[in-house]
Structure formats: C-alpha cells, structure tokens
Amino acid sequence: MTADDAPLDLDIEDELERARDLEVDVLADAIESIGFECTRCGACCTRDGDDEHTATVFPDEVRDLEGATGDEWRDVARPMPYGLHETADGDLAGETFEWALQTDSCGDCVYYEEDDTGTGACVAHEDRPLICRTYPFSVALGGTSQPMGEPVDSVALETQSDAGEADDEAGILRAHECEGLGRDISREDATDLARALKERAVRELEEAISVRDNYEPATPGGESVVVHDSEGAKRIDGTSLEVDGKSE
Template structure:
C-alpha cells in the first residue's frame, strides 16, 4: 500500500487545481459522468440536499443475468438530469460538503497502488504540498471505503438471495428489488 507522502509527491508532479468548470459533472459520452455511491454516501447527499434518499441515486446501468430470471447490479449512481448530475446547479455542486469520494478525489483514483488520472482541464496546474497531502489522504480513505463496500457486498451476496424473476441492486446493506 502506498503512503501519503509518496502519493502526494506524484500528485504534485502531475499538478492539479480544480477550475470549477463542471465538466466532470456533465455527460460527454455514454455514461461518462456516472458517480458510483455507497449507501452511506446516498444518505449523506440526501441529508445535504434535504430530499429522500430514494431521490438521490439510480441503479448502476450494467446488470448481470442470473438464474431464474434474476438480474442484478452492485452499485448505485448519483441521479442525472439532462446529462448532468442533478446536484449541479448554476455551475456549482449543491451538496459540496457531502459530495461522494469520487467527486472529492476526481480526476484521480487508485487501482491498487497505481494512480489513475482522468481527463480534466485542471490537470497540470500547480498544487501546494498541503493540498496534495489532503488529496492523497482522501484517495487512500476512498480506497479503504471502497474495499469495505466490496466486502459488504460479498457478505450480502452470501446471505441474501435475489428473488426469482427480479431485478435488484446488491449493496453492502442488502438486496433492493428495483423492477420485476
């Protein structure tokens, strides 16, 4: 596992400063702006937006087919309207303080120990050491949160069957029938 300082050094070499352009919140192609969220993130965003949790996220749009007509997916995504995140308003995030890990760490993510960098107009801009360390910590925290969610999903899959003929989301907190 990478350390904070090593990761911060790499972020500083790449450089990043958010331009607040909103491009990451706007669909460029297909599902380019899908923001995968955990159940806890759905509740946090719902609280910040002052809306029910079931109005925050939709099932991840890729399903696996199982036996007996079962179809399932493993993730929730922030709801979009008109190709944009529904929480983007007047060029700003309306739930910024409660934004999900993906939004906090964009355009970076970790794949094991490898830093992955997505396209973003803010890349290549100078970033101070303090900001790079904060981003590195957020990336490592995100990686741990994602690992916990994956372990929770595995535990739910072992304990709770998807009902025959249904379409469901399996997350770390249960099996949620969404159609059928």
C-alpha cells in the same frame, strides 16, 4: 517499475491491506508531480456524449446527502446501470452491485448547476461523495479493483520497505482526463486529496468484499431491479429487500 508497468496480481483481501498501508505523503508527492486545480468546467459532473453521468456512491454517502439536502433516497441515487437490461416495455430490470448519483433529464448529475457565466458548481459540495472529492485521480493496487476509465497520466507509488530499500510495488496513482491536470497544487491541497484518495481506495475494497460475502441471488417478488450493496439487497428506493426469506 515504471508507471506503465502492470501492478502485481493480488486477491481482494491483499489489495485491501495494501490500500490501508498507503502512505498519504507518498500519494501527495505523486499528486504534486502531476499537478491539479479544479477549473469548474463541469466535465466530470455532466453526461459524456450518449452516456449519462455515472459516479459511484456508498450507501452511507446517500444517507448523508439525504440529510444535507432533504431529498429522498431515489432522488439522490439510482441503481448503477451496469448489469441491468431493458425489458420489452422499455423498463430496466436485473441485479446490479453499486449505486450511482442520480441524474437529471439531461443526464447530468442532479447536484450540478451552472451560473450565468457557464461556470459549474456542486450544490451539495460539502457533502459530495469520495469519488467526487478525488476526481480526476484513482489508485491502482494490482488486484481486482478497476480504476475509472483509461488514465492520461500515472505515477508509480514508490515507498520504503521495512529493510529500508525502495519498494516500487505500492501501486500506481492514475490521473484521468481533466482540463485541470498539470496545474500547480499546494502541498496542503495535495495532502487533503491524498487522504481522501486513500479513504476511497479502502472503502471501495471494503464495499466489494462485503457485497461478495453477503451476496445471494435475489428473489425480487415483483421488484424488477435489485441493488446489492454492503448492507444487503435493496429496492431502488433504498429500502431493504428480503432475499431467500431473510431480511437484510
């Protein structure tokens, strides 16, 4: 199988097992073969044309940022806009299934800053979410997950089967547009990045399964926007919302 071939069509539980079986060393090999070094250009932290910056964040990551920065939930995260619609009054309404990092008035990540030379920095770097830790890479495992955007490079993750034969169905490492691609990366940094990528792949699928299993159509009772995450239905401030009379 080449990196351009489509992976197998898996259901989400099979995909989760495959994510848990990812080998960090194999991921690190693939990362080294592409190469990466962050140039602090800020492109992954700022708006892209007409589109605001959008980076998925898990509920526990929102709380980590709350604790690290002293910000409140709605200062850290906003409802992912996909699935929402604009009302006649210009407000957003509807149900969505993820949280995104909050943006500023320019549409950039609220935690992105530039110094006098134009060099970018994350002011919450040590507590940044997994999607930020792993950009510009994602892992495609062949089922329901949708890696972010179109890749500019990819490598098949070939591993050894129990019989000692090459198994080329382990997935694909995808690299997305970034000026830091193609630069030398140390084995230590590649391994750290590979560990974070594996963790992210597992977490994304666990989150998706929990949302699927817990989802019930919301009866907002005055709430125009409802976010369904792995912990249940929430208001935009992160507080739990009752669904069909049950407290989540």
